[in-house]
Amino acid sequence: MIRIAIVDDHNIFAEGLSFMFAGVEDMQVVAKCHDGKSFLELMETTEIDVVLLDISLPDIDGMQISETLGQKHPNCKVVTLTMHDEPSVVRKMTKKGAKAYLLKNTSKDELLAAIRTVNEGKAYYSPDIMRLMLEDDGKTKKVQRNSLRPRLTNREQEVLHHIGEGLTTQQIADKLFVTIKAVEFHRSSLLTKFGVQNTAALIKQAIEYELLL
């Protein structure tokens, strides 16, 4: 028998959800909590195998609860059940130890499958969430200065090229049909991207990275 707790501040949802477990033989809803604090208190006295945990809660958010559980009650596995489908939230939640991530409109079959899977100590991600996590990888990056060749946009490449040719800001502006302000903006971006203070150092770096030939 898998002992289940539901943590969700919306009473109607929690009620509806527990109703769904009525005919399921290997599971039992032991408790329903409406905030994080009462759930963590419950954990001190009651043994729970799987918690269905929402993220937006009135007091402590689901990410923090998940982290606390990982430290204090590692036997209780977390199935995230939420409305949030933002990649950052999914990522953070899995990082904090959630073994499964489901959206609230998930099907009954999927929810039951997820509970059984995490109960065996494995992780469960629906295809949707899996896709989301994969897409998120490598799509955006925080770029460390001086660590790798920076990625330049088309416009920045053009400006860099003209700087390399020794043109002045005014000349570059005329050549590219843009305002001086725009050229200055691109130049400042280039300096930041290359982690340098002035144009001479910029050209030197650019040649080292083989961005200027």
Next chain:
Amino acid sequence: MNFYFNKCLLFNPFFRGIILLCLLHHALCAQSPPKSIADSINYTPEEIDVFAQDYKKQNNLRGLAWCEEAEARYNFRVFGPGRYPVEHYTKALGYFETLNDQKNIGRVNKLIGDNYDADPIYRKLAINYYHKAMLAHEKAGNVSGAIDAELALLKAQIDNPFDKEEDKLGNEVDAQKRQKEAESMYQRIDKIAQRCKKIEGHELLARAYVLQAQQLMTMQRSMEALQVIDLSLELAKGLNAGDIAADASVLKGLILKNNKQARQALEYLEEGLRLTRSYKKRPRLYNISLPIAECYQSLGQYEAATRYYKEAYRSRHLSANRDALSSARYLDDERKLDDTERDRTELQKNKRRQNTFLLVVGLLALALALLAFSLFKGRKRDKTINKQQKIIDQQRIRELEYENTRNLVDAQEKERHRTARELHDGLGAMLSRIKHFVEANSNKIPASNTEEFIDPLKQYIDEACSETRVVSNNLQPYALTKFGFTVALEDLATKSQRAQPGIDFNFQHYGEEPVLSPESSSMLYRVVQELLNNAIKHSKATQVDVQVFYDPDKIDISVEDNGQGFDPNTLKPGNGLGNIRYRVEYLRGQVTWDSQPGHGATVMITVPLTKQEN
């Protein structure tokens, strides 16, 4: 004259104004300058400036007024109704007031009112201007102009959503009060209708009937309402007046809907929707799509109902965005108007001063010239001191107004936040519950019905869930408050990528994200959101780069695409660029556009950081 009137009234109020102006122009030809600016031509600001220079030299106030109006029309074409045209109309009004030209004062007041009326938040101002227009036309003895303004005034009063909400205390009393109001409004409109008949103003009469039918509906006299609205529809059709026909059709639909004649109601509502789309500037489609959806629902045509519900929410969301922005603009505009008001009095003063000066020259001999000269000089010194004082005052006022706007924006962000959370958690949870209920009970329904009934039902619920998520996330991204600007933009890039697989989105950020006030981070987020939307919708790009550079004293943001580009000089209204500029200016930052047709586009934004820490 009447013939001209009817003909020109077929068009929308602005065209109406222009044509009226043509007429007046002919009438006043004797006074108008030899090289005059024509009303039917779409001048560019440069061309207008050439005229204005000339008129200034001749000290021709009427000519200058015309120039301001041309400028206002230009701004209207570019930015749509709102503060920009109003600024110029107000200046034109100043000239006409100096000339004491009541007919034109009335006309321009009406135009300003129309500009304000396009936005519910300004409606109170609109009512003010319509009132002034009415008084001026009455002074000038222009009956149809006065009726025109009065009808606009009443319509604005009836539609003003803000007054109504204040009245919502206790339903019983409220209903009675509204009945009474409707009754007296009905009487007032009836009198106007009589006057319309007297001068055979059919178009005015059609408009009066629409308002009258609306009152009858409020008074729950639906049979009479239907009779009146049919008269209006007939007139509008005869005159080929699309915008009146739009209002009348919608109203007839609503009356029929109230009578539970959903099928007939739909016919008129859909016709009204079509007309509104093609004849109205800045239509508020929410008020039409919603009843259509409700009608379909009551007829059991759920798919069509869903379609219109979606549309209603989309347009509501759009106008909510617009409203939030314009209410923030409201105070700013008030300040601007104050400025123009001051300019106007300055101008009048100057003119008076000039007249006095001529008189002095005529009367006094050359011997007194020296004295006059020293007097003049003294006045000039006074003027400089005055000017300095004025600048200091203005600065102080501006700071105060700015503070006000800030509080307003803050309150709006909070409200958005709350609404987003309610949608997300409340409505979302309820929808999920419905789905779980259906699943838990689906075994009670014969298996043969599952495919036909249960499966589509589940799918609809899922669609409703994801729509709720989208709407709430647009209102206030959870990641923005929880993890900050950078993470929210990461999410935005990932989501855009998922929605648009054909475009390669890249997001890079440099430096450490500073602590941003919630207000500035959501302003900046909305700016990037808008820029991405533009790139997706208009640019035909295959690659979009979003970059953020955090510096200790500023944030640089750039959005670059490799699409078809545009000519920054010929921007069309409605592409959200005005919104972007407004938000960035509000954060005291700068926007730079860099684009050429065929060579992609880069939008660069720099926002100083000192401001946010305050």
